[in-house]
Amino acid sequence: MINLFDTAISRTAPIGQSQEQTIGIYVCGSTVYGPPHIGHGRFALVYDILWRYLEYLGYQVSFVSNVTDLDDKIIDRAKSEGRSWKSVALQYEEQWWHDMELLNVRRPHHTPHATDYIDQMIELISKLEEAGYAYRLDDGVYMQVDKVPSYGLLAHQDLATLRSGARIAVDAAKNSPLDFALWKAAKPGEPSWDSPFGKGRPGWHTECVVMANSLLGKDFLLHGGGLDLCFPHHENERAQAAALGMDFAEHWMHNGLVEVGGQKMSKSLGNYTTLEDICQRHDPSAYRLLVLQSSYRSPLEVTxxxxxxxxxxxxxxxxxxxxxxxxxxxxxxxxxxxxxxxxxxxxxxxxxxxxxxxxxxxxxxxxxxxxxxxxxxxxxxxxxxxxxxxxxxxxxxxxxxLGIKSYVAEVEISDELQILLRERNEARDNRDFVKADVLREKIKSLGYSIEDSASGAKLRAL
RNA sequence: GGCGGCGUGGCCGAGUGGCUUAGGCAAGGGCCUGCAAAGCCCUGUACCCCAGUUCGAUUCUGGGCGCCGCCUCCA
Incomplete structure (x- = not known):
C-alpha cells in the first residue's frame, strides 16, 4: 500500500488498499499546440514512474491521459501559420509521442482526444443546464460555480477571497468571475459543432470530466497533473462532476513544476528547453534520473x-x-x-x-x-x-x-576495430606500450574506449 | 492583497528532537593498472536570521528576512 499526498486534504493518504481493485489513473496530458518542453516531460515522467511502480507492486492499473487537440492556442497557431488547426494538432501530437518514446515514457492504456468526445461533452453540458448549474450568455454557456457547495476544495480558499483576487478580463456579463465557459459560441473561421446551445465548441474544463468518466467510470482512484492545473482547471472539472452527483477522483495528485533560474518554465515566458533538444544533448535517462533524485512535489531546476x-x-x-x-x-x-x-x-x-x-x-x-x-x-x-x-x-x-533504460553495450566490432584491438593486445604482450597507447588513441578516435581487465580488453562505445 | 510552499555543505537534493553516516556530482588522498579506463576505499566543508519550548533543535513554536507557485492561458 502506497501513501500519496492528496492535494484535496493537504496530507498523505493511502491508495490502493485492495489489490483486487483496478487503480484508475487520469492525468491531464498535453495540449498539442507546440513542441513539448522539459516541464511537460516532468509530469510525463512522474506519472510514468508511479504507474511502473504500482505495477511492480502487483496492482492492476488503468492509465488514461488525454490529448487536447482542440484549444484556443491550437487555433491561434493555425491562424498565424495559415493552415488548418487539425494539421497543427496532428503535427505536435506526433512530436509528443516521439519525445515520450525518447524518454522511455510508456504510452497510457488510453489516450482520448477531445475531438472524439464532443457529443458526450454536449450531453454533459445539457445535463448541467437542466440541473440548473449552467446559464447562457451571448458568447456561450457558463458554469455557475457558487451553486456547487464544495467549490474551492482544491484551491483551499473561500470563494469570496478568490473573487476579490480574480481579474475580470472580458466578461462582465458573467455572474461571477469564477464562472467558466462550458461551451464557447462559434466565431468566424473557427471550428464549430452543432449543439442545443448553438454552433460552437466545448470549453477546456469539460473534456477531462467526460473522458475520465467514459474510460474509468464515474469515480476512479487518482487524478493527476501539474501543480499549475490544480486551480482552476481541476477545481472546475470537479465542480462539473460534483454538480451531477459523481464522486469523480478519490485522490488528487500534483507534481511540482520545472523552473529556470527560480522561475516557472513556460511557453509564455519563453524560458523553455524542448524535450527533443535535451534528449539530443544528453542521455534521456539522465533526465529521468534527475526527476527520480528529486521530490516530485518540489520545483526542479534542470541545467x-x-x-x-x-x-x-x-x-x-x-x-x-x-x-x-x-x-x-x-x-x-x-x-x-x-x-x-x-x-x-x-x-x-x-x-x-x-x-x-x-x-x-x-x-x-x-x-x-x-x-x-x-x-x-x-x-x-x-x-x-x-x-x-x-x-x-x-x-x-x-x-x-523505474524506467532507466537498459544499457548493456552491444559493441558492433568492425573488422577495422578487430584488427586494431588485436594489434594492441599483441603490442601489450610484447610490452611495447608506446605502440599500444597509439593504438588505444586510434580506437578512441573511432569512438570507443578500452577497459583492460583480467578477462581481457573490452571496448565500450563513448 | 488572499492562499499554499520553500530556504541543508562547491552544486543538486533527502532526512531527523540527541545515536556514525543520506545519496548524486565536483574536489583532495589512496588501492588496482605498464600507463589508463572502470571499480573500490578514505577525507573535508551543512542545516537563512532572531527568540522561545527542551537536559539538548538543522528538525517543534513564534517573529523576521529572502525566494517561488496559485488566485489569469499554463504540465
Missing part, C-alpha cells in the same frame, strides 16, 4: 550541468549492468549459485518499498540503490559472486523497473 551529473551517475549503473552480464554469460559454474542467497536482498527490497510507499520518496530510494550498487561492486571485487550478483541484479532491476 546542463545537472544533466551531466546525471549522466555520470548513469555510467555507474551501466557499468554494473555490464559487469553482471559478463558474469552471467561467462561463469557457467556459478549459475546455480546466482539464484541463491536472496535473503540479504529482502532487507534492501523492503527499505526500497518503504521509501517508495512514502509518498514516492524517490530520492531516498535512489540513495538506497546507489549505496547497494557500491556494495554489489564491493562484493564482486571480493569475488563473492553469488551475493554480489544478486544484490547488483536487484539494483539494476529496480533502476530499470
Amino acid at each position: 546542463p550541468e545537472l544533466m551531466e551529473d546525471g549522466e555520470k551517475a548513469l555510467a555507474r549503473i551501466y557499468s554494473l549492468d555490464r559487469r553482471l552480464s559478463d558474469i552471467a554469460t561467462s561463469v557457467d559454474s556459478v549459475d546455480s549459485d546466482l539464484s541463491l542467497d536472496r535473503a540479504n536482498i529482502e532487507e534492501v527490497k523492503n527499505d526500497f518499498q518503504k521509501y517508495m510507499n512514502d509518498d514516492l520518496n524517490t530520492p531516498s530510494a535512489m540513495a538506497l540503490l546507489f549505496v547497494s550498487l557500491r556494495q554489489a561492486n564491493n562484493l564482486l571485487d571480493a569475488n563473492n559472486l553469488a551475493e554480489g550478483y544478486n544484490l547488483g541484479k536487484f539494483v539494476i532491476d529496480m533502476f530499470y523497473m
Whole structure:
C-alpha cells in the first residue's frame, strides 16, 4: 500500500488498499499546440514512474491521459501559420509521442482526444443546464460555480477571497468571475459543432470530466497533473462532476513544476528547453534520473550541468549492468549459485518499498540503490559472486523497473576495430606500450574506449 | 492583497528532537593498472536570521528576512 499526498486534504493518504481493485489513473496530458518542453516531460515522467511502480507492486492499473487537440492556442497557431488547426494538432501530437518514446515514457492504456468526445461533452453540458448549474450568455454557456457547495476544495480558499483576487478580463456579463465557459459560441473561421446551445465548441474544463468518466467510470482512484492545473482547471472539472452527483477522483495528485533560474518554465515566458533538444544533448535517462533524485512535489531546476551529473551517475549503473552480464554469460559454474542467497536482498527490497510507499520518496530510494550498487561492486571485487550478483541484479532491476533504460553495450566490432584491438593486445604482450597507447588513441578516435581487465580488453562505445 | 510552499555543505537534493553516516556530482588522498579506463576505499566543508519550548533543535513554536507557485492561458 502506497501513501500519496492528496492535494484535496493537504496530507498523505493511502491508495490502493485492495489489490483486487483496478487503480484508475487520469492525468491531464498535453495540449498539442507546440513542441513539448522539459516541464511537460516532468509530469510525463512522474506519472510514468508511479504507474511502473504500482505495477511492480502487483496492482492492476488503468492509465488514461488525454490529448487536447482542440484549444484556443491550437487555433491561434493555425491562424498565424495559415493552415488548418487539425494539421497543427496532428503535427505536435506526433512530436509528443516521439519525445515520450525518447524518454522511455510508456504510452497510457488510453489516450482520448477531445475531438472524439464532443457529443458526450454536449450531453454533459445539457445535463448541467437542466440541473440548473449552467446559464447562457451571448458568447456561450457558463458554469455557475457558487451553486456547487464544495467549490474551492482544491484551491483551499473561500470563494469570496478568490473573487476579490480574480481579474475580470472580458466578461462582465458573467455572474461571477469564477464562472467558466462550458461551451464557447462559434466565431468566424473557427471550428464549430452543432449543439442545443448553438454552433460552437466545448470549453477546456469539460473534456477531462467526460473522458475520465467514459474510460474509468464515474469515480476512479487518482487524478493527476501539474501543480499549475490544480486551480482552476481541476477545481472546475470537479465542480462539473460534483454538480451531477459523481464522486469523480478519490485522490488528487500534483507534481511540482520545472523552473529556470527560480522561475516557472513556460511557453509564455519563453524560458523553455524542448524535450527533443535535451534528449539530443544528453542521455534521456539522465533526465529521468534527475526527476527520480528529486521530490516530485518540489520545483526542479534542470541545467546542463545537472544533466551531466546525471549522466555520470548513469555510467555507474551501466557499468554494473555490464559487469553482471559478463558474469552471467561467462561463469557457467556459478549459475546455480546466482539464484541463491536472496535473503540479504529482502532487507534492501523492503527499505526500497518503504521509501517508495512514502509518498514516492524517490530520492531516498535512489540513495538506497546507489549505496547497494557500491556494495554489489564491493562484493564482486571480493569475488563473492553469488551475493554480489544478486544484490547488483536487484539494483539494476529496480533502476530499470523505474524506467532507466537498459544499457548493456552491444559493441558492433568492425573488422577495422578487430584488427586494431588485436594489434594492441599483441603490442601489450610484447610490452611495447608506446605502440599500444597509439593504438588505444586510434580506437578512441573511432569512438570507443578500452577497459583492460583480467578477462581481457573490452571496448565500450563513448 | 488572499492562499499554499520553500530556504541543508562547491552544486543538486533527502532526512531527523540527541545515536556514525543520506545519496548524486565536483574536489583532495589512496588501492588496482605498464600507463589508463572502470571499480573500490578514505577525507573535508551543512542545516537563512532572531527568540522561545527542551537536559539538548538543522528538525517543534513564534517573529523576521529572502525566494517561488496559485488566485489569469499554463504540465
